[in-house]
Amino acid sequence: MTETAAQPSSEPLIRLERVSKSYRRGGETIQVLDRVDLAIPRGDFLALMAPSGSGKSTLLNLLGGLDRPDEGSILFDGVALESLGPRALTRWRATHVGFVFQLYHLLPVLSAARNVELPLLLQRLGRAERSRRVAAALSLVGFPDDRHTFRPTELSGGQQQRVAIARAIVTNPTVLLCDEPTGDLDRRAGDEILDLLVELNRRLDKTIVMVTHDPHAAERAHTLVRLEKGLVGEIRATSS
Amino acid sequence: MHVLRETWLLLIVSLRSLRKRFDVALVATVGFAGVVLVLVAVLSMAAGFRHTLHATGSNDVALVLRKGSGAELSSTLSLDQARRVGDAPGVAVGAHGPEISPELLVLINRRERRSRILANVPFRGVSASAFRVHPHIHLVAGHLFKAGLDQVIVGRAAEESFRGLRLGDHFTSGGVRWRVVGVFGDHGGVHASEIWTDLPTLESAYRRGDSVSAVYARLVSPAAYPRFRANLLHNPELSVSVHREERYYAHQSRGLDRFITIAGTIIALMMGLGALFAAANTMYATVSERAREVAILRTLGYHAAAVVLSVVAESVLYALSGGVLGALAAFLFFNGFEASTLNNFSVVVFRFAVTPSLAAAGILFAGALGLLAGLAPAVAAARRPIAAGIRAL
Numbered sequence: 001m002t003e004t005a006a007q008p009s010s011e012p013l014i015r016l017e018r019v020s021k022s023y024r025r026g027g028e029t030i031q032v033l034d035r036v037d038l039a040i041p042r043g044d045f046l047a048l049m050a051p052s053g054s055g056k057s058t059l060l061n062l063l064g065g066l067d068r069p070d071e072g073s074i075l076f077d078g079v080a081l082e083s084l085g086p087r088a089l090t091r092w093r094a095t096h097v098g099f100v101f102q103l104y105h106l107l108p109v110l111s112a113a114r115n116v117e118l119p120l121l122l123q124r125l126g127r128a129e130r131s132r133r134v135a136a137a138l139s140l141v142g143f144p145d146d147r148h149t150f151r152p153t154e155l156s157g158g159q160q161q162r163v164a165i166a167r168a169i170v171t172n173p174t175v176l177l178c179d180e181p182t183g184d185l186d187r188r189a190g191d192e193i194l195d196l197l198v199e200l201n202r203r204l205d206k207t208i209v210m211v212t213h214d215p216h217a218a219e220r221a222h223t224l225v226r227l228e229k230g231l232v233g234e235i236r237a238t239s240s
Numbered sequence: 241m242h243v244l245r246e247t248w249l250l251l252i253v254s255l256r257s258l259r260k261r262f263d264v265a266l267v268a269t270v271g272f273a274g275v276v277l278v279l280v281a282v283l284s285m286a287a288g289f290r291h292t293l294h295a296t297g298s299n300d301v302a303l304v305l306r307k308g309s310g311a312e313l314s315s316t317l318s319l320d321q322a323r324r325v326g327d328a329p330g331v332a333v334g335a336h337g338p339e340i341s342p343e344l345l346v347l348i349n350r351r352e353r354r355s356r357i358l359a360n361v362p363f364r365g366v367s368a369s370a371f372r373v374h375p376h377i378h379l380v381a382g383h384l385f386k387a388g389l390d391q392v393i394v395g396r397a398a399e400e401s402f403r404g405l406r407l408g409d410h411f412t413s414g415g416v417r418w419r420v421v422g423v424f425g426d427h428g429g430v431h432a433s434e435i436w437t438d439l440p441t442l443e444s445a446y447r448r449g450d451s452v453s454a455v456y457a458r459l460v461s462p463a464a465y466p467r468f469r470a471n472l473l474h475n476p477e478l479s480v481s482v483h484r485e486e487r488y489y490a491h492q493s494r495g496l497d498r499f500i501t502i503a504g505t506i507i508a509l510m511m512g513l514g515a516l517f518a519a520a521n522t523m524y525a526t527v528s529e530r531a532r533e534v535a536i537l538r539t540l541g542y543h544a545a546a547v548v549l550s551v552v553a554e555s556v557l558y559a560l561s562g563g564v565l566g567a568l569a570a571f572l573f574f575n576g577f578e579a580s581t582l583n584n585f586s587v588v589v590f591r592f593a594v595t596p597s598l599a600a601a602g603i604l605f606a607g608a609l610g611l612l613a614g615l616a617p618a619v620a621a622a623r624r625p626i627a628a629g630i631r632a633l
Contacts, residue, residue, distance in 0.1 A: 058627075066539060067627040087543065094541025101630075105536045109256035119540045121249055122242065167540075 012039035013175065013207050014063060019072035021058055032058045034230035035072065045201040045208045047221035047238070054227045056211045057179055063209060064177045065093045077174070094122050098168030102180035104160040106152040112163045113138065113148040119171045137166040141196055158189030165196060169206070176200065178210040182217050194220045243549065246542045250550035251557075253533055254526070261522075261529055265558060268522035271515035272562025272609065273569065276602040278511055280570035282504025283601070284592040286497050289581065292590035293493035296429035297486030299462040300332075301373060304455040304472060307479040311492070312345045312453040319450040321478055328471045330464030331457050334372060339458035341366060341373040344439055346446050348413040350402040361402055362434040363392075363413065365442030365452075373456045377431060382407050382422030387438040393422035395432035397589035400578065405435070414445035430489065433589040456485065496581065512609050515562075519613035523555050527621040534621055535629025544622040551618035552611060559610020563603035570594050570602070 016038040022031045032055040040046055050056040061067040062074060065081050074081045076096065084092055106115045113134050120130045138148060141162040152160050161181060168176055178197065182190030194217055200206045201222075210221060218224050219238050226234040258265055304325050309315035319342060325331070326338035333339065344365040349358045371377055385391035394405045399420075404411040409420045418437070426432040443450065459468055469482040483491075527534070534547055575594035 061627045061630065064539070066630065067625065090538070090541055090543055093539070099539050105532070107253055107533055107536065109253055118249075118537070121245060122541050 011042065013042040013044075013077055014038075014040040014209075015075040016059075016062075017073045017075070019059075019062060019069045019074060021055070021062065021067070021069050031230050033062075033069070036227075036230070036232055038225065038232055038235075040207065040209065042207055043201070043205050044223055045198065045221045046210065046223040046225060047218035048209060048211045048225050048227065049213070049215070049218050050227035052213075055230050056227055059227065060177050060179055060209065060211050063175075064097045064099060065089045094119060094171065096174045098171070098173040098176045100161070100164050100168050100176060100178040100181045102183040104152065104157075104164040104184075106160055106163055106167070108152050111149045111151055112143065112155065112159075115152070115163055116166045116170050118167060123171070133170055134166075137170040138163070140169065140200075141166045142192075156189070157185050158192060161185060161189075161193050162196070165193070165200075169200065169204070173206075175207040175209065178208060180211055180213065182212070182214060190214075190217065243543055243546050246537075246546035247549040247553060250533075250537065250542065250546055251553050253537075254530060254550060254554055255557075257530070257533075261526060264522045264525050268515075268519040268555075268558045268613075269562040269565070271518040272559045272606045273566035274562075275508055275511045275515045275609065276563045276566025276606050277569045277573075279504060279508035279605060280567050280594060280598050280602040281574045281592070282500060282507060283598050284570060284574055284594040285579065286500035286504065287595055287598060288579075288590045288593040289500065290493045290497045291593050292428060292430055293489040294486075295427060296431060297484070297489040298374075298376075299484065299486050300459045300465075301485040302457045302459060302465060302468055303483045303485050303488050304457065305453075305481050305483070307481050309481065312343075313347070315453050316451050317342070317453070317455060317480070319452065321480070322452055322455045324475070324478060325455045325457055325472065325480075328457070328468050328475075330459045330468035330471075332460045336369065336372070339369060339372050341370040341456040342439065342452040343370065343454055343456060344442050344446075344448055344451070345453040346414075346442065346448075348435070350398075350404065350411070353401055353403050356403075359402070361398060361405075363442065364431075364434050364436050365439035366436055367439045370436075370456070373458045374426075374431065376427045376429060378425050378427075380423050380425045382420070384422055385437050386421075388441060390416050390418050390437075390441060391421040392418045392435050392437040393424050394420050395434045395436075395589075396423055396425050397432040397578070398435060399423050401433070401589045414442075416441075416445045428591075508605070512605070516609050516613045519555055519558060519610060520616060522558070523551060523614050523617035524620070526554065527551055527617045530621070531624065531629050534624070535626055538626045539630065547622045548618040551621055552614035555614025555617075556607055556610040559606040559608075559613070560603060562610075563606030566606065567594070567599035567602045571599065 016036055018035040018037060019033055020035055021033040022029050048056045048059065062069055068082060081089065116134045116137055117130055120133060143159065143162045143166060147155065147159065181197065182193050185193060197208055197210065198220055201208050212218050221238055224236050224238050225232060305312065305315040306317055322340065322342035326340040331338045331340060346363050347360040348363045350361045351357065352359050380396060382393065385393055399405045405420055407420055407423055411418055459465055465484055472478055472480055472482050538547065571594040574592045577592040579590060579592065
């Protein structure tokens with residue numbers, strides 16, 4: 001059965017068909033995802049909730065092409081990711097996916113602006129154009145102009161996450177994959193980041209898949225998907 | 241092109257975080273420096289020895305020895321034979337007649353100044369013509385010996401290396417008390433390790449009658465050598481071997497040169513193996529510490545090939561830095577360092593020569609080691625699944 005998140009467009013951007021993934025730990029095989037079917041419409045803001053170890057980060061990695069399923073298929077805008085070779089998958093990821101992590105994962109030796117510039121270095125862009133896009137992305141996420149040259153260690157958690165989001169959107173990807181984006185922030189900073197994600201979804205029509213433990217954060221999404229023991233347990237529209 | 245740009249960026253990112261792993265990077269760099277220091281030092285010894293013997297020979301001078309003798313020390317010719325060498329075609333004739341230099345070579349024991357070990361020092365008896373046949377011999381102090389007065393002149397390297405050979409010193413040998421009246425140079429040649437005196441005086445002191453060890457002949461030109469040689473070899477009254485002086489001394493250096501080069505290379509290779517493992521260890525540590533950056537960058541779309549290249553480039557960079565340091569240290573500590581060795585039972589004093597080509601070879605050797613050391617950690621870094629890298633963050 002294909003489960004479709006109830007939101008904006010009828011044609012899903014991402015479709016998972018009977019996707020399974022297991023890991024071996026010691027002599028034991030752990031089935032993390034078991035024949036998961038899921039469709040994510042274009043422009044959706046989907047929250048993925050599950051207890052620890054239920055496969056939500058694994059699912060995010062599969063959606064972002066960081067890992068490959070043992071079985072099943074992941075179709076992204078009609079393209080089966082499993083059909084892409086390593087180089088093509090890397091190119092696809094650079095073009096279509098922006099990642100936001102719980103611990104920001106900025107490079108500590110680079111300034112905020114240089115961190116945001118990293119994905120642009122993979123494109124044929126001049127220095128001036130890169131600078132323009134970096135400034136635009138940082139402005140869009142509400143990052144202060146006077147801190148562009150600051151290194152991550154000189155920024156607050158909320159500011160670092162804004163830089164990480166700017167890095168994720170600077171190439172204008174189709175989808176943002178966020179792994180506990182507010183997990184390391186206090187409530188106020190977390191709310192600001194959630195506001196920002198909602199704004200990106202609404203204004204830029206970014207499809208967002210957000211893994212979270214936090215029901216408060218999940219309620220900010222349009223769609224809530226619960227994973228239980230490697231299976232999709234519940235899909236429902238949120239009050240947002 | 242993209243991969244190169246990505247490699248460059250990865251390298252910059254890595255080098256900017258070098259401070260965090262400065263100690264391990266330093267160990268790797270110093271390891272490479274040590275290898276290059278030893279390699280360049282040993283090879284500079286061979287180069288210096290080779291240079292000394294090569295600097296001695298001249299292309300237009302021929303050396304005549306008794307047939308079957310490989311070196312002057314085992315050769316004996318009569319003065320009559322020596323005179324016949326002067327009659328051969330191709331010999332240059334000056335104001336004093338044919339430019340030939342009959343010379344007697346014996347060995348005497350002198351103590352080395354530093355080690356105090358007794359060593360064989362060549363003691364050469366020559367006539368006035370020797371200074372025309374060997375024009376590179378020049379007095380640097382004192383005056384020439386006078387015939388029959390038991391006076392000697394001493395090569396500059398011998399004067400510096402052996403006791404009792406300073407200007408004005410006396411030493412006893414062959415029952416004669418010799419006085420050092422002059423010091424001579426040989427423009428880096430082997431004769432600077434010798435003591436020279438008047439030929440008849442040395443013959444008398446060592447009871448050699450009128451025999452000599454060898455005859456040096458200056459030819460009208462290098463091209464005259466084949467005719468000169470053929471004439472002497474086909475003369476039934478002479479039983480001699482004929483050599484170009486240049487080749488004779490080059491040949492003398494070949495065995496030791498080869499030995500030093502092979503031994504030095506083996507030592508350097510063994511040390512290089514150690515440095516290679518140390519560097520590989522460093523690069524594994526670097527890769528492990530950089531797992532975070534690598535995973536993030538690969539998530540952003542950076543290629544695995546760029547990761548491989550950046551790790552290898554970093555390793556090569558450590559190696560080249562170490563190589564430059566090692567070559568520099570070799571130059572500072574060893575270039576011009578004076579040493580002596582046995583050559584045909586006599587001591588040859590020479591100076592280590594750290595040449596630009598040796599330094600470059602040492603640095604390139606280090607670069608190659610760095611390349612090998614970086615490969616395995618680089619491949620390991622690139623093969624690590626991104627998801628695993630992300631999970632490890």
